[in-house]
Amino acid sequence: MSDTSKNLSQVIREKMKRDNKRFWAGDNISDYVDDNVKPELIDEATEAFERVLDSLLIDRETDPNSKGIARRLAKMYFNEIMAGRYDPRPDATAFPNDSDDRYEGMLVVRSELRSMCSHHHQPVSGVAYIGIIAASKLIGLSKYTRIAQWCARRGTLQEELANDIAREIAKATGATDVGVYVQAVHGCCENRGIMAHSSLTQTTVLMGAFKNDQGTKKEFFDNIKLQQDFAPR
Numbered sequence: 064m065s066d067t068s069k070n071l072s073q074v075i076r077e078k079m080k081r082d083n084k085r086f087w088a089g090d091n092i093s094d095y096v097d098d099n100v101k102p103e104l105i106d107e108a109t110e111a112f113e114r115v116l117d118s119l120l121i122d123r124e125t126d127p128n129s130k131g132i133a134r135r136l137a138k139m140y141f142n143e144i145m146a147g148r149y150d151p152r153p154d155a156t157a158f159p160n161d162s163d164d165r166y167e168g169m170l171v172v173r174s175e176l177r178s179m180c181s182h183h184h185q186p187v188s189g190v191a192y193i194g195i196i197a198a199s200k201l202i203g204l205s206k207y208t209r210i211a212q213w214c215a216r217r218g219t220l221q222e223e224l225a226n227d228i229a230r231e232i233a234k235a236t237g238a239t240d241v242g243v244y245v246q247a248v249h250g251c252c253e254n255r256g257i258m259a260h261s262s263l264t265q266t267t268v269l270m271g272a273f274k275n276d277q278g279t280k281k282e283f284f285d286n287i288k289l290q291q292d293f294a295p296r
């Protein structure tokens with residue numbers, strides 16, 4: 064980057080604004096951040112976290128547990144808990160499902176999720192049940208979970224997360240009949256605020272037949288029930 068008076072994040076933010084690219088906590092910005100710029104962004108975030116820790120009056124110099132925490136935080140945000148913002152969508156090769164013996168039934172995949180709430184940056188952990196009526200393409204079973212986790216590893220609201228998963232699964236499979244049911248516990252309710260340790264939130268997004276056909280909807284929830292009996296949350 065040529066303008067040395069600006070730090071890298073500033074340059075990238077200005078570019079996204081010029082492009083009218085939204086960069087909310089739950090948005091993917093992989094077109095603007097790749098592995099070449101990540102190390103510099105991590106350096107920048109490290110310095111910023113150091114300032115936060117200093118303001119919190121945490122001794123980064125002599126407390127052995129607090130040494131290096133700023134860099135650990137910076138790396139954790141970019142590479143782990145918010146990786147879904149910076150990484151491109153996982154590759155999900157689609158296989159044709161259009162021969163005479165194509166699969167026409169419902170597919171329900173259970174995906175474990177770890178996310179983070181946009182409001183407090185507290186952990187969200189739960190599970191998504193993703194249902195589709197197979198269309199002309201199929202993707203590998205593990206890809207449903209990879210896509211769901213890619214949507215989850217950002218700052219999210221659970222309602223948005225369910226929507227994002229449904230939209231991305233529809234995109235990857237070409238299916239118009241998609242159902243997503245997310246069940247999660249929220250750190251921001253458990254660790255602070257109301258301190259409710261059993262707070263469980265459920266959100267459902269139904270598209271196509273999952274929404275309009277009572278039989279399909281019932282089959283989806285029956286399948287979820289079967290999965291839950293098999294693998295309790």
Ligand SMILES: [Zn+2]
Binds near residue numbers: 180181182183184185
């Ligand atoms: Zn929260």
